[in-house]
Amino acid sequence: MNIVLGITGSIAAYKAADLTSQLVKAGHEVHCVMTKAATEFITPLTLQVLSREPVLVSLEDEKNSWKPGHIELADNADLFLVAPLSADTLGNFANGLAPDPLSSIYLALPPETPVLLAPAMNGKMWQHPATLRNIEQLKEDGCQFIDPAKGDLACGYQGVGRLAPVEEILAVVEGC
Numbered sequence: 001m002n003i004v005l006g007i008t009g010s011i012a013a014y015k016a017a018d019l020t021s022q023l024v025k026a027g028h029e030v031h032c033v034m035t036k037a038a039t040e041f042i043t044p045l046t047l048q049v050l051s052r053e054p055v056l057v058s059l060e061d062e063k064n065s066w067k068p069g070h071i072e073l074a075d076n077a078d079l080f081l082v083a084p085l086s087a088d089t090l091g092n093f094a095n096g097l098a099p100d101p102l103s104s105i106y107l108a109l110p111p112e113t114p115v116l117l118a119p120a121m122n123g124k125m126w127q128h129p130a131t132l133r134n135i136e137q138l139k140e141d142g143c144q145f146i147d148p149a150k151g152d153l154a155c156g157y158q159g160v161g162r163l164a165p166v167e168e169i170l171a172v173v174e175g176c
């Protein structure tokens, strides 16, 4: 499959390296698209090497082709996967905002493209009415969620909010 893998600004972003590596080993073509916040947690170079593809971070990077790179990625994707998905980008998707390549690709996807979202965040953020509202909206819009797991959170608390295990995400991808 041709997979667009979105990575956002979560402490769990480092797990996207393992996810990318395993998806490539499974024979998928992986195009990583990072938010600027995600680059604080893992470098584009790491994902570029593991995916063997250029990594898109900024709309200003798209100077090599007449067709905007993010539209081409949206047109060609067999699957749009975001892991980890932050509360912020979740809000962008739910409200149709497109401030960066990742949210722009989400909006530009052909309607039949499957969307898999694996959120990761602090437990209170996960349970906030605004987050729950955004999740319900996205489910209504046809997105599938891989819910976060319970356990120790990076913020020092315990609760639901950890990124689902990479093995679980891989299993859901293979079922698409």
Ligand SMILES: Cc1cc2nc3c(=O)[nH]c(=O)nc-3n(C[C@H](O)[C@H](O)[C@H](O)COP(=O)(O)O)c2cc1C
Pocket: 007, 008, 009, 010, 011, 012, 035, 036, 037, 038, 085, 086, 087, 088, 089, 090, 120, 121, 122, 125
């Ligand atoms: C150390 C640290 C860890 C963070 N972890 C998360 C997280 O797991 N989930 C989340 O939604 N936001 C997290 N944030 C906040 C996001 O990075 C912030 O909301 C950012 O604006 C998200 O931008 P993006 O959605 O464009 O990636 C964290 C911030 C810091 C400084």
